[in-house]
Every structure is written in C-alpha cells, then in structure tokens.
Amino acid sequence: MAAELIEVPYIWKEGELIPWHDAQIHVLSVAVQFGSSVFEGIRAYATPRGPAVFRLPEHLRRLQDSCRIYRMELKYSADELTRGVARLIAANQLEACYIRPMVLRGYGTAGLNPVGTSVETYIAVYPWGTYLGEGALEQGGDACVSTWFRPHPNTFPAMAKSAGHYNCSQLIKADAVLKGFAEGIALSPGGLVSEGSGQNVFLVRGGELYTPALDGSLLHGITRASVIALARDIGIRVHETQIPRETLYVADEVFFTGTAAELTPVRSIDNITIGCGRAGEITRVLQKRLLDIMHGRTPDVFGWLTYVADVLVRDTVPV
Ligand SMILES: Cc1ncc(COP(=O)(O)O)c(C=O)c1O
Known part of the structure; x- marks a missing residue:
C-alpha cells in the first residue's frame, strides 16, 4: 500500500505561496520525460518551541550539490530557501511535517541536451508519519x-x-x-x-x-x-x-x-x-538520543535544529 499524500493549502513556487493544486507542470517538461529533477527530503518536528527543522543547512547544501552535479542553476540561496521553508510551514499551520524542495527542468526543449532548459524551484510540505508503518x-x-x-x-x-x-x-x-x-x-x-x-x-x-x-x-x-x-x-x-x-x-x-x-x-x-x-540495546540508545534531539526533548548540543519561529523573527521580508 503506497503512503497517502495529505494535502495542505500552499506550495512554495519561485518565492510565492501558491494553492496546492496550482503547482502543475507540462507533461512534456524535461523533468517528466527524463526525470531531470533534484530534490531533498527533510523533516520538521513538533518541539516545545514550535516546529523545528532537522539539519536544514545540511539538506540545503546537498540540494545545492545535486544541482551543481546536474548543471542546474539554483536561483535561490540557502538563506532564501530557509526563509521559504519557514514561511511555508507557518502558512500551512503545521507543527510537524515532511519537507520536499524540488529543483526541476521545465518545458521548452525537445532533445536530450538539458543545457538551457528553464529550471523551476518548488517546496512542498505535508504531514507524514512513520515510514515503515505504525509501530x-x-x-x-x-x-x-x-x-x-x-x-x-x-x-x-x-x-x-x-x-x-x-x-x-x-x-x-x-x-x-x-x-x-x-x-x-x-x-x-x-x-x-x-x-x-x-x-x-x-x-x-x-x-x-x-x-x-x-x-x-x-x-x-x-x-x-x-x-x-x-x-x-x-x-x-x-x-x-x-x-x-x-x-x-x-x-x-x-x-x-x-x-x-x-x-x-x-x-x-x-x-x-x-x-x-x-x-537491540545499541539501536534503542541511539534511536532515543536521535529522536530526543529531533523533538527538542533534550538540549540540541550539536546545533541540529532550525526553529521556524527564529527564522520568521530574524527576517520578516517575504521570500
Ligand atoms: C537512497 C537513499 N539513501 C539514504 C537516504 C537517507 O538520507 P538522509 O538521512 O539524508 O535522509 C535517503 C533519503 O533521503 C535515500 O533516498
């Protein structure tokens, strides 16, 4: 059984929040035809200080790396994407969610050479539970x-x-x-x-x-x-x-x-x-330490959490 996709009101597209169902691309986009799209999978957790994103800078760095490897121009800085993520989580009133930034090649070229094709950037967020099911x-x-x-x-x-x-x-x-x-x-x-x-x-x-x-x-x-x-x-x-x-x-x-x-x-x-x-014992110890940090139940000694509220306060200029 495939995991259910739970819709929320908004998706971030090129700096704007647009209605979920308006995030459409053409069937002949290079991304659809040839899979020319790079993406990230990130989680935000409900913590006592509101939603916090786990290792957001590292995920955005990997997105930048993916774009570079595939010669795709990412038009947004890590800071702009960070603000986009925070604004989107807040607008969708989510406490915890999965975050899916995507950079994809759009419509306009017919052959296999991707160079010069338009590049579009999206961020989606949606609730997602335990990956391998309950328990x-x-x-x-x-x-x-x-x-x-x-x-x-x-x-x-x-x-x-x-x-x-x-x-x-x-x-x-x-x-x-x-x-x-x-x-x-x-x-x-x-x-x-x-x-x-x-x-x-x-x-x-x-x-x-x-x-x-x-x-x-x-x-x-x-x-x-x-x-x-x-x-x-x-x-x-x-x-x-x-x-x-x-x-x-x-x-x-x-x-x-x-x-x-x-x-x-x-x-x-x-x-x-x-x-x-x-x-086993080591699995349980490591799982507890990891989940405690993710959920803000223990001090974030490694500096792995980006609190949505901190990003929104730091910069109120919309991205
Ligand atoms: C193929 C593959 N391996 C490993 C991982 C785990 O990576 P991460 O811990 O960064 O989510 C993922 C998830 O993104 C993946 O898709």
Missing part, C-alpha cells in the same frame, strides 16, 4: 536483500539526490513489498551491502557499529552522519567499511537511518532473525 520504530521491520543492485558509481552519481535515481529505489521497494517484506537492502555493483531503497543501513556486532563506506553507490545520508556523530559521542566505535552480505545475517542488531525512516530497527533479513528479533 515500526519500536518493533522494527522485516527486510530482504534485493535482487536489484544500486547503480555503478559512474552511472548515476550517488551524491546527487536526483529523481531519476529513484527508479532504482522503486524497483527495490516494490520487489521487497511484493515479496512480503517492508524494505529491501540493495547491494553495490561489487556485491557488497550498499543501502535500502531510501535509507542507509547500520549493523552492530560486538558492541561496535558498522555501516557501508561512501563508495559511490549510496547516498551520503544526513541521518547516517548524525547517528555516527551520536555514537562516537557516547564512545561507540564506528566503522565505515566494506560489508559483505552475509554479515547482515550474523549481526547482533541492524537498523535503517534516513529522514523518512528516522532510526528504524530491522528484526529480520531474508527471514533470518537478527539478534533477538527486536530492537
């Missing part, structure tokens, strides 16, 4: 190793979060779901563990944390970086390394990280129970 954060989900591999490094640049890449993610996800699993874990072209359809993967063995190195087949996840920082902060050794598939089956704990997935335990892979079949 997954506590109980975990069942995963399989996908029959689909991640693309080779010099095919689709893994550092860019580009819509076209997500055809691969959709193959991984659909394959897993149709076989009765919640998620698929894809291997790299070299046959080592890479990442899930839309999340990075970690495993725990002997009290230490392992995650695939950034080998050009997986996204540089911002939640991944956050979890590495949190783990090191409490003295857990983290290895970014090559991980053979079978290491997954013999891990004490496995979990996914991502903006959508947050930190979701994996309780089985290919029907092999992981550890004791529910969230």
